[in-house]
Amino acid sequence: MTVWFEKQRHLIDFTLASLIRRKGRNLGLLFVYTLLVFVLASVMLYTHALRHEAAVILEGSPEVLLQRLVAGRHDLIPPGYIERIGTVRGVQQIRGRLWGYYYDSVVKANYTFMVPEDGSVAKGTLVVGPALERERGLARDNGISFRAYSGQLFSFTVAAVLPQASELASADLILMNEGDFRAFFAYPAGHYTDVALSVANPKEVRNVANKLANLLPDSRPILREEVQRTYASVFDWREGIMLALLSAAILAFSILAWEKASGLSADEKREIGILKAIGWETGDVIRMKLWEGGLISLTAFLVGFVAAYLHVFRAGSPLFEPVLKGWAVLYPRFDLVPVIDGLQVATLFFFTVFPYMAAVLVPIWRAAVTDPDAVMRA
Amino acid sequence: MSARPSTLAFLLLGSLLAAFAACFTDAVWLRAERGPELVSMRLLAAQLGLSDLALFTEARYTRHPAQADLHSGFQDHPLALEHFPSGSLMVPRYDGLVREATTPD
Numbered sequence: 114m115t116v117w118f119e120k121q122r123h124l125i126d127f128t129l130a131s132l133i134r135r136k137g138r139n140l141g142l143l144f145v146y147t148l149l150v151f152v153l154a155s156v157m158l159y160t161h162a163l164r165h166e167a168a169v170i171l172e173g174s175p176e177v178l179l180q181r182l183v184a185g186r187h188d189l190i191p192p193g194y195i196e197r198i199g200t201v202r203g204v205q206q207i208r209g210r211l212w213g214y215y216y217d218s219v220v221k222a223n224y225t226f227m228v229p230e231d232g233s234v235a236k237g238t239l240v241v242g243p244a245l246e247r248e249r250g251l252a253r254d255n256g257i258s259f260r261a262y263s264g265q266l267f268s269f270t271v272a273a274v275l276p277q278a279s280e281l282a283s284a285d286l287i288l289m290n291e292g293d294f295r296a297f298f299a300y301p302a303g304h305y306t307d308v309a310l311s312v313a314n315p316k317e318v319r320n321v322a323n324k325l326a327n328l329l330p331d332s333r334p335i336l337r338e339e340v341q342r343t344y345a346s347v348f349d350w351r352e353g354i355m356l357a358l359l360s361a362a363i364l365a366f367s368i369l370a371w372e373k374a375s376g377l378s379a380d381e382k383r384e385i386g387i388l389k390a391i392g393w394e395t396g397d398v399i400r401m402k403l404w405e406g407g408l409i410s411l412t413a414f415l416v417g418f419v420a421a422y423l424h425v426f427r428a429g430s431p432l433f434e435p436v437l438k439g440w441a442v443l444y445p446r447f448d449l450v451p452v453i454d455g456l457q458v459a460t461l462f463f464f465t466v467f468p469y470m471a472a473v474l475v476p477i478w479r480a481a482v483t484d485p486d487a488v489m490r491a
Numbered sequence: 492m493s494a495r496p497s498t499l500a501f502l503l504l505g506s507l508l509a510a511f512a513a514c515f516t517d518a519v520w521l522r523a524e525r526g527p528e529l530v531s532m533r534l535l536a537a538q539l540g541l542s543d544l545a546l547f548t549e550a551r552y553t554r555h556p557a558q559a560d561l562h563s564g565f566q567d568h569p570l571a572l573e574h575f576p577s578g579s580l581m582v583p584r585y586d587g588l589v590r591e592a593t594t595p596d
Contacts, residue, residue: 166529187558223549244545
């Protein structure tokens with residue numbers, strides 16, 4: 114065992130000395146390799162954590178949302194609609210939701226106005242989301258005015274700011290009193306934006322949705338399960354888009370790595386010839402080159418992964434922010450809860466480390482089994 | 492006497508492996524620290540009946556993708572081509588609704 118270990122150490126010593134002789138080329142390769150693992154691991158960690166976060170948050174969302182459609186567009190729920198929903202067996206709690214969008218031309222941002230069901234917001238006051246607090250410079254007890262779609266100016270006082278920790282769900286929210294909401298948006302009495310309802314038996318949700326669609330043909334039930342699936346596919350899609358954009362970089366790296374690993378330079382061929390001529394066995398040459406590939410790829414993988422972890426979970430993914438932000442003025446600042454999928458890490462390891470080692474091995478084996486004299490003369 | 496290159500390589504790989512393992516330990520620690528925030532967000536979503544994340548606030552179908560019009564390709568007006576950057580990062584529509592809708596939705 115000790116003899117074997119000592120032999121491997123000598124091989125590593127020799128490999129490192131050989132790597133250092135061509136340090137510019139090898140360091141360049143290591144840098145690009147590390148960068149590739151970093152970007153791939155960042156996308157993977159970010160998307161997985163965000164998908165998990167969405168799933169947890171949306172567990173609290175309404176079991177069924179019912180929209181009314183007119184000419185394929187979302188329309189208000191008229192009086193009498195909620196009573197008709199109440200006649201469907203299995204429906205438990207029904208509540209009309211009041212919410213809408215408002216474009217603030219001052220900061221050129223879209224807000225989501227909403228009325229909390231519990232009536233916790235007093236008349237004339239607002240509870241604002243953390244991104245709004247940041248962008249409009251609002252604080253508790255500040256006054257703010259909005260011009261309604263009717264042209265009338267409404268003034269409010271900020272009663273509270275939602276906690277920063279909830280920013281991913283509430284960045285652009287403005288909570289207001291029902292009376293204020295109806296006056297501000299000129300909502301007709303008894304009308305609602307949509308209806309949220311819960312179903313007594315969770316297994317019956319789909320049946321209840323079908324019954325609702327039959328009873329109210331102009332309605333569109335949206336199940337929580339569908340909402341969660343939408344988000345899962347949003348993040349899958351985004352991961353796919355990112356990887357598609359990265360594919361050019363991956364391909365470029367593959368060509369570089371393949372060229373570096375598979376095409377032996379004249380120097381390397383001569384080195385192998387000399388080693389064989391002074392008595393190295395084919396197995397030793399292969400082992401030495403395996404160590405070379407292993408050391409480079411393992412270092413690149415470990416450095417790339419650790420850097421990606423720090424980027425996503427400790428630094429707040431600054432590199433992804435511009436991509437996700439788009440043209441949105443209000444963008445949530447959030448710290449993701451780290452959820453690392455072991456299988457994904459293993460897949461990344463397999464697809465970044467093994468191909469390189471395989472690419473190293475084949476030409477070396479070909480050169481190592483050839484007659485040393487022929488290799489040196491080539 | 493200077494250290495052998497293999498010793499340095501082992502030390503480097505050892506520290507990198509330790510840093511790799513530390514990521515998982517740190518993840519557990521951060522989960523414990525940030526977990527309550529996630530729970531409070533879930534409670535807020537339940538309390539207010541929120542159905543979407545505030546990730547993209549630029550257009551209504553990116554702010555509330557779960558509630559966007561299902562069959563309106565150009566949601567703002569006819570010939571309004573997709574012009575919001577986040578539109579290219581979002582799925583165009585739901586992937587295969589499991590529910591068999593008997594009426595148009």
